[in-house]
Amino acid sequence: MPAAFRSDCPIASALDILGDKWSLVIIRSMMLGAHSFQDFHRAPEKIATNILADRLQRLQAWGLIETTPARPGARGGYRLTASGADILPLLQTLARWGEAHLENRSSPPDWFLKATPADVLARASRQA
Amino acid sequence: MPAAFRSDCPIASALDILGDKWSLVIIRSMMLGAHSFQDFHRAPEKIATNILADRLQRLQAWGLIETTPARPGARGGYRLTASGADILPLLQTLARWGEAHLENRSSPPDWFLKATPADVLARASRQA
């Protein structure tokens, strides 16, 4: 769903998709194990529900996340796709920069900094 | 100038500083050699001048860029600080993700993907 990129620069284009206040925070939560609307809403950053609903749709439209099918008579959740899992290195780099240059930030779990996209994708596909 | 972070998560906090449509585009331009207001304005993404002025101030307030002193009787420019140069890995990761997952994006110069923060910092400090 290319809604027209600002330029053909891959950095600017990636930011057209991910460069807002919330998208990467949601993906971070998902990498840390969240997979329902409520899980995301519970995160300490306190995202408004309308923004959350909007971002989940956008991320899904871009193919970074998908809804889990939901067995007959049950609500589904969300999980990362392969493209979404590939955002892990970006989050790891962000986390390292934040820890190095900002004061009093908390540390992400150790496995998070060591994981690979394949790891989180494997965990995602195990998600119902 | 910590204007209050959304949470103590280093990822969310880094995004409080860098997570908007323009900040990283400006830093990208700077890494690619831009160092004046006009240079940034010339970039293909067509940033509005008021946003550009605002972002340059914010990035400076966060200590990611600084103005070059300007020898007596001449306007200065901008260059990256050490913290700013450390954003290079983030941009490289973004570039790789963009190239891998979006179609028809251009390729950044080869040296850009191979450079280290020390490299771009060295170049910055050579800037008048």
Place this chain on the structure above:
DNA sequence: CGGTCTAACTTGCATTTTGCAAGTTCAATT
């Protein structure tokens, strides 16, 4: 099968941020 509960949205509206066009300022020519 009806009633209730809770997660998952949706809607309306105030606030903030962004975008665009037009100034204004200031140093460097001419």
Place this chain on the structure above:
DNA sequence: AATTGAACTTGCAAAATGCAAGTTAGACCG
């Protein structure tokens, strides 16, 4: 002194965000 061009600034329209309050749709209980 007048002119130019880069570096902002300002005013206002448009879009994104935030918040509070609704609405919908399965799940659970009787």
